[in-house]
Amino acid sequence: MQFNQHEPGFRVTFNDTEAATGDAASGQPAVLPRSFARRRRNRHDRGLRGALMPASLPAARTRSEKFDDLVVDSAERLRELWGTALEDVEYLVEEVPDNLEAIIASKSQAPLGKYRAASIPAPGRDATPAAIVIYRHPVEALCDAPWQTRELVHEVLIEQVAGLLNIDPDTVDPLFRRFRGR
Numbered sequence: 001m002q003f004n005q006h007e008p009g010f011r012v013t014f015n016d017t018e019a020a021t022g023d024a025a026s027g028q029p030a031v032l033p034r035s036f037a038r039r040r041r042n043r044h045d046r047g048l049r050g051a052l053m054p055a056s057l058p059a060a061r062t063r064s065e066k067f068d069d070l071v072v073d074s075a076e077r078l079r080e081l082w083g084t085a086l087e088d089v090e091y092l093v094e095e096v097p098d099n100l101e102a103i104i105a106s107k108s109q110a111p112l113g114k115y116r117a118a119s120i121p122a123p124g125r126d127a128t129p130a131a132i133v134i135y136r137h138p139v140e141a142l143c144d145a146p147w148q149t150r151e152l153v154h155e156v157l158i159e160q161v162a163g164l165l166n167i168d169p170d171t172v173d174p175l176f177r178r179f180r181g182r
Contacts, residue, residue, distance in 0.1 A: 082165075090129055
């Protein structure tokens with residue numbers, strides 16, 4: 001864009017080649033459009049901003065990463081208690097359950113987790129290991145504090161392991177409910 005003051009009126013041009021060459025007769029310098037890199041936030045030529053929180057500090061972890069840590073801690077506790085029975089079980093975290101819209105439309109509560117039993121290998125197919133899935137958003141929506149999230153994650157895992165092993169949830173982790181005061 002170019003503005004010429006010495007002519008009557010003014011002229012605005014959007015032709016980049018004309019703006020880049022400048023007006024040699026009037027002695028105006030060439031005006032080049034700024035590149036995208038130059039338009040980025042670079043206040044006072046101090047360089048681009050870096051990370052707000054160094055990765056080594058706990059506050060740099062996302063909510064999703066913290067939730068994954070809670071699932072890993074709970075899964076390790078259950079593997080210590082049950083050993084070989086939970087040796088091949090996969091623990092998965094998903095954001096929301098499948099067909100969430102249909103669940104909401106039916107006005108029922110979203111599931112907090114699910115389990116899938118191991119499948120037997122068939123000809124031409126591999127066996128799939130047993131898996132326990134926890135849904136992060138429904139679990140976090142029910143909790144007001146981080147300690148509640150930790151307890152609810154462990155409780156959901158206990159219920160899913162009980163369903164997978166076909167046993168009573170109180171026998172999966174007998175100390176869990178005793179400390180909660182239930």
